[in-house]
Amino acid sequence: MTFSRRTLLKTLGVGTASLALPTLSTMAQAAPAGPAPVLHQFGLGDATITALLDGHLPVPATMFTGYDAARAQETLEGSFYREGAQGLEIPVNGYLVERGGKYTLVDTGTAQLMGPDLGGLMAALAATGVGAGDISTILLTHMHPDHAGGLLAADGSAAFPNAELVVAETEWDFWYDDAIMASVDEGSRGFFQMARDAVAPYADRKKPFTGEVEVAPGFTAMPLPGHTPGHSGFMLDAGDEQLLIWGDVVHSTALQFANPDWTIPFDTDQPLAAQTRKAMFDRAAADQLLVTGMHLDFPGLGRVVRDGAAYAFHQAPWQFGL
Template identity: 30%
Template sequence: MPFTRRKFMASGASITAGAALGLAPFRTHAEITLGDIRLDVVSDGTLTLPSSATFGGLPQDQLAPIRTKYGLTGDVITPPCNITLMRRADRTILFDVGAGSDFMASTGQLLTSLDALAVAPEDVTDIVFTHAHPDHLWGVLDDFDDPLFPNAAYMIGQVEWDYWMNPNTVDEIGAERASFAVGAQRRLAMLEDQISFINDGEEIISGVAAHATFGHTPGHMSFEIKDGSNSVMVLGDCIGNHHVAFEQPAWIAGSDQDGEQGVKTRLALLDKLASEKTQIIGFHLAGGGMGYVDKTASGYAFVAGE
């Protein structure tokens, strides 16, 4: 099923091979039209991480040719942060809000990206969270700790909310992620009067259904946006990159809080997406984040949209 409409825009130089590795500038964005639904993928910038954050603990002999194939042989990786903007009639919906200015210097570009599409924070009517990790949630507050999107209603998975708001989580999540729990609790508490909770299979907005994709976090959700027989799946981080997660989906990812559950979710979802040829938008996938899943002889492959 081809994209109804797909557009790339770049400021200055044309998109080069760097874009294929997820290194395109944040001003690049991609667009799909599904009936009267318009989807734009805008950028919050990129993460800047040691390669061990993704590749640590994996079988290095089998990993080496994958890293070479995708040009990821250095000590640092810079996965993109792709945020889905949905517009339909009088609704303007964001799926996640990026990291804001508090997480790392290479993120926090969402408002600039939205401004390029003439979308102001006041225009956003709904914010839907896939999960509460910093690069998806922390951008919800401005520099004065006020909600950045003053007219928005918020939605998050019930399981995800319960996990992050549990006072024991900060002590149980592990030292490396303790700041994630503190940051999530503070921001979610600010939204408590404006947030509603999602469960698996619910239609949360007309044409948008929630799907439980647990593992990356305990209550991670993905969202299927549908018009007639055409659909797009907003993945969040349940398929966390365009290389190892596709080529070796049975490998436990260090970024998943429950690695074994993450594998089960990933394998089932990749099989379904490949067989149904569903369009996908991945938060950390390359080339604007949009594409398809192809089944290969040994695993799967991410095919960026045409």
Template identity: 40%
Template structure:
């Protein structure tokens, strides 16, 4: 049996997925970007490459048997056992400038190249708002030389997430596998000192963009509701990943979830809300174009691409 301490360690180590030998980094993803209109706001999902897990039936879904995972992948259109894990950053053009929701991995130049190809200038980014601090979401804050990748940007972070990863006491009692995540967070945010704002769920971080509590995957994980008039788009970070597995089976949880019980409760609540209220969704680790509507399907849910 895997206990919570082991899961915490594994989740934090897996958060640095681009550096793990089990994941082959650098796969090209098509399309590289996708525009979605939310009333008068335009959201663009920009791909930042992908990693490949050679065998997703082994050790990825903690509370399911390999045969169950293999069947779910096949039912979702993935032959398996290999699983391509994309990284997708959402960029919202607001009246004040471009807002990034997460910063990408920083492992390759893919995101900034794809931003420019989508007509988005990284120099126009005025805010980077984070869902959480796992390495594949904050790595892109820095350029290769360690300078800020978004020199004109302010930074917005969930209060609980910041408190956890910046706490020396949490770092001191962390396992050897989990501890690198603390140093990584400090390093990624350091060049932005003086430009960092902490917020609680429910805060409007930018015009039309509101933080929504979705903790469990990490201690202070938030999603972002992008809204204009009666149009809505929920950018969910890692609250739900790999639709073929965790939409179809909301009670399953990946090794990345730091608090599995809370993560499952959050996932089920969020899926119900998305399906009931007909809110479009963007997933950081969904296959591109990474957007769609959530529909109930038997005991679970499925992602239906936007028309």
């Protein structure tokens, strides 16, 4: 494991003096209200999709493995991206998909586990008029806290009482492997416990999958290993149109299209994460896929294009699909 509690807290601008990471349920009960709801709704084929913003997280450019100051300056030059005192702001997104009166949620945000600038996904969901009890399926790209944290209500129960939880079997098995958990440093073990806490209320209604298979009507899983062992994207087939929701293939829109080899410490296998990213960039560019992701600039819709030896992201207009 390459990530650690110290790395996470440094990223968040929090001191490292605390002795232990609390459980998700404990943190949720103590958390203040999150940001105001931000959402963007659009139509795609026979689906209505709503991008839900959980908030923003500062990530220093120097955190990226492969970082080069001159190359970073060249990449950012002429753009609207600015690195603040704590880093480049990256969003945390989730996506609500409605098809035929059924509601599917892809990732659940942080549940206010990672500071006051995050935790807005549930408020954004409520602003759509869709209740947590209306969600029938949750597609989980992976079990990091900014994706799985919102699975829990403040009292530790399931925040989505009627939802089936769809997650890669490899992902579930990794976080539940006691031998792996015992082998990492003590601080990193908190990530394992948080992952287990988040999914525990759904153990009797989880739907594991393996490989590139249909996991829900209109959704095909896309294994995208590297960030975590079972990290997955989901291809939505909305009749005559498709959308690839690729999870954490990209963490920084500002840096990683131009520098696809740059990885982040939270990638459990950094070389594989870079390999997966470049393969998906190639596929998305060749097939002119509409893509979105959990850390692409909100609302995250666009297409990948080649830019010399690298790539670029062409963001869709805000009113896309309306």
